[in-house]
Amino acid sequence: MGFTKDRGREDLRVLRITLKYSASTVLVLIALGALGCAGIVQPAGPAGVALLVLLGVWCIGLVWFLHFRQRVSAVIRRWTAAVLVFYPVCFYLGWTNMHRVELYLDHRNWLTYESEHFIFHYAPDYSRSHEIATFVAIRDEAFKQNCAYLGVSLDNKIDFYVYDELDEGFAVPEWNEVFADDDQSIGHEMTHIIVYHIAYERQKIKLLDEGIATWLNHSTVVTDHHYAAWEYIQENGLPALSELAHTRTFRRQRPQPYYPAASFVGYLFEVYGADAFRQLWTANAKYSELYTTIEDFGWADHFSFIPGERAHFESSVLEIYSRRLDELDTEWRTWLEEQYGQ
Numbered sequence: 001m002g003f004t005k006d007r008g009r010e011d012l013r014v015l016r017i018t019l020k021y022s023a024s025t026v027l028v029l030i031a032l033g034a035l036g037c038a039g040i041v042q043p044a045g046p047a048g049v050a051l052l053v054l055l056g057v058w059c060i061g062l063v064w065f066l067h068f069r070q071r072v073s074a075v076i077r078r079w080t081a082a083v084l085v086f087y088p089v090c091f092y093l094g095w096t097n098m099h100r101v102e103l104y105l106d107h108r109n110w111l112t113y114e115s116e117h118f119i120f121h122y123a124p125d126y127s128r129s130h131e132i133a134t135f136v137a138i139r140d141e142a143f144k145q146n147c148a149y150l151g152v153s154l155d156n157k158i159d160f161y162v163y164d165e166l167d168e169g170f171a172v173p174e175w176n177e178v179f180a181d182d183d184q185s186i187g188h189e190m191t192h193i194i195v196y197h198i199a200y201e202r203q204k205i206k207l208l209d210e211g212i213a214t215w216l217n218h219s220t221v222v223t224d225h226h227y228a229a230w231e232y233i234q235e236n237g238l239p240a241l242s243e244l245a246h247t248r249t250f251r252r253q254r255p256q257p258y259y260p261a262a263s264f265v266g267y268l269f270e271v272y273g274a275d276a277f278r279q280l281w282t283a284n285a286k287y288s289e290l291y292t293t294i295e296d297f298g299w300a301d302h303f304s305f306i307p308g309e310r311a312h313f314e315s316s317v318l319e320i321y322s323r324r325l326d327e328l329d330t331e332w333r334t335w336l337e338e339q340y341g342q
């Protein structure tokens with residue numbers, strides 16, 4: 001009896017030691033990875049580096065605690081344990097708010113100009129700061145029109161960062177932020193934010209997302225999006241809309257099919273009304289973010305329970321418009337041809 005008990009205790013001790021050393025090895029590897037990544041790759045600027053260093057230090061701290069905690073007094077041991085437990089929480093908060101930290105670091109000396117619907121931010125040496133009032137008034141007006149068109153109202157103002165030169169403007173709808181070149185079209189990026197407020201979810205169908213942002217861009221260069229679409233199709237051709245419902249297919253088209261997308265969305269709005277469009281938008285914004293990610297990696301075929309962005313989009317079109325997507329596609333192209341053909 002005693003023999004079995006000792007044997008059991010011994011097994012447990014071996015297991016504990018094995019676990020301790022395996023955990024330590026994993027932690028040391030993570031620490032080395034994090035510190036190496038911070039030193040060599042330096043992702044996401046100084047804030048990213050700082051967080052990786054902190055992750056490395058935390059892993060080393062855990063290893064120390066596993067092996068050497070008996071060497072310090074109980075008080076120090078307790079405090080160290082408390083710090084090590086709260087550390088991941090602080091790390092998580094830091095990581096998820098890194099965007100704010102970076103934004104602050106990059107723009108802390110920028111000036112602001114507040115209007116009815118925006119807080120404009122611009123560099124102190126911004127070359128067109130004397131025109132800011134006009135710049136702002138035009139955008140406030142476009143904002144009002146687009147909100148009314150989409151039946152949306154926003155509680156908070158949009159933070160709009162204006163640049164002399166930015167490779168490509170973008171919007172962060174979850175944070176109510178726009179980063180744009182001052183000669184980019186007036187309404188494109190702000191529309192990404194306004195339309196986000198229909199369903200409070202990111203739109204998964206790029207055809208709809210870029211379509212509506214381009215349709216409501218208030219461009220002074222391209223004033224007829226239907227004509228621009230017709231011209232695009234004549235020059236480049238256009239895959240079936242059901243193909244373009246695939247984010248990957250949409251992204252791969254050259255040039256990017258923004259005008260056809262805008263024209264199709266505009267057609268839906270003009271012929272079938274705002275309510276139907278809002279329903280279509282919501283149905284596809286609510287499509288699972290997880291499924292979209294798996295599809296982006298091209299792994300969807302391995303998971304039979306994933307309906308697929310395209311199939312989901314097609315069935316929502318059928319439900320809302322009582323027409324199949326390919327029927328709407330033909331109807332729209334025929335209409336374009338009638339308008340601009342010959």
Ligand SMILES: [Zn+2]
Nearest residue numbers: 188192210213
């Ligand atoms: Zn866009």
